[in-house]
Amino acid sequence: MIQNLKSYLRYGSPFIWLSGAFLSIALMMIAGLILFISKEGLRAFWPSPIAQVELNDGSKVLGILTDYESATANDTAKYQFRVGNRDLNGLDFRWIEATSIKSILYPKDIVLVEREEYGYLIGRFESLVTRDLQEPIVNNRIPHSVISKTEQLRSQINEIRKTKIGKINQKVEANRLTLKSKIDETTRRHITEENLLLESEYRVLSTQLDQLETSANQASVQVRIDDGRAMDLKIRYIVRYFEPNNLNLWGKSLIFFSRINEFLSSQPRESNTEGGVFPAIFGTVLMVLIMSILVVPLGVIAAIYLKEYARNNLLTRSIRIAVNNLAGVPSIVFGVFGLGFFVYGIGGSIDQLFYSNALPAPTFGTGGILWASLTLALLTIPVVIVATEESIAAIPRSQREASLALGSTKWQTITHIVLPGSAPGILTGFILAMARGAGEVAPLMITGVVKLAPSLPIDSTWPFFHLDRKFMHLGFHIFDVGFQSPNSEAAKPMVFMTALLLVLIVISLNLAALILRKRARKNLGGSTF
16 A cells, blocks of 8 residues: 555656646636626626615615625614715715614615716706706606707817817927027017917917806706705716616616726726726736837847857856846836936936926926836846746757758847747747736836826827826726725725726736737747747
8 A cells, every 4th residue: 555655656646636726726716806806896887776765863865775784792783875965965975773774765766966076966856957947857857958968068178178278288388498499580480479379279269168168057957865955966067867776677787888888988087986997098008018019129139148149157147147036126126226217317318318498397307108118128027038048948959950050140040940939938928027017006106107197198199109198007096096095985896897907908918918829839839838
């Protein structure tokens, strides 16, 4: 029996089974984590019924049941309701003891309004107020003509404010910087005349904007809330409204997908606790792409030199030790280095040479997506170097010798034999670097990421790519909403959904790289590292 056990251990079967078991546990933990995040995030997008709670003192509370605490030896059972109406009540959530509740009903005529400011408004529509008249609202439905007109006015306001006036401000700023430089008198006079025309155009647009604002503010709806108070709600601030207790499955699904679409495609609002995360998605993907474009060539070149050209001496061994140790340096250290070297060093020098007219306001001498990408490239380059070296080492020596024997130079051998054969391994390093870079937050906090970016790094304004601009990032968005939000309870769904979105983006980028690696391995063969 002992002999059989020794034989069993010698062949390593227990270790194979243990490895498989631990791998299965790890995969199940990852799947469980993703399912938990998905459940907590997605359920906030599904319309929940609104309860009308009547208390023992005769007062009524309208709200969405969000939590429950069972009774303990020192406290009674409690229900948490999201009551909304923060601008009137000063809070979004309210705890109510179970013993103080007389009854709970779910009336069909309760309306939930999602607003651009102050979160949810819960109540009943009473009347529509416009410039010409005040009329009662039937079945909690605002006339489509009023909604359509308000949408048109809102679009016109955004067009003037963000596009037309924005272009004028950019042109005026460019002219201001030009006037600070050495130019001839004719050019100076021409710029002065152009500024006068821009100022006149600005005044016309400001007048139009005031008129549109006045027209947009004329339509409002009167809402009666739970305690009997009435308030006027400007229709222009309504994102969507519906009756949660009067929706069928199809209606709830439409609201659910409408909220998902808003989350993926719109700007954040309410201190990032509501609205969408499109700028953060755009910033995260663009930063990872820029980082990848920078890190892969540098890592591959460094690995080729170390493996193919550098001699095996003390200097080379020291470089390899340094590269391996860099992988263990805390990421915030790279952030400090990026701030000092890239932002203040290179960025400050660029400002002195090419943007001196804009000083003391920095252009490249402050945080931006380019410097953040370079910092993450330094952070992840050891991974690419090590993976590429291992992949190059896996190329059989006979292939190199055969290429040299046929008259190829060493460089031709590397470019036509070694690199194609090690492409799968290089892509493995690229995948690992991309996965780590996408999730890093600490270096970004001091090299360019912000809570809210007014403009995307890529837009329709010349020169189209604005790599000096600050940007939003999903990882920092999670930190900001989860730990810096003034309304932490309302921010929980946004934290889970943003975390789920970040995981899905990383998985998608990795899958794309894996497909490329599979194709490279199939077409070129070589290392399976």
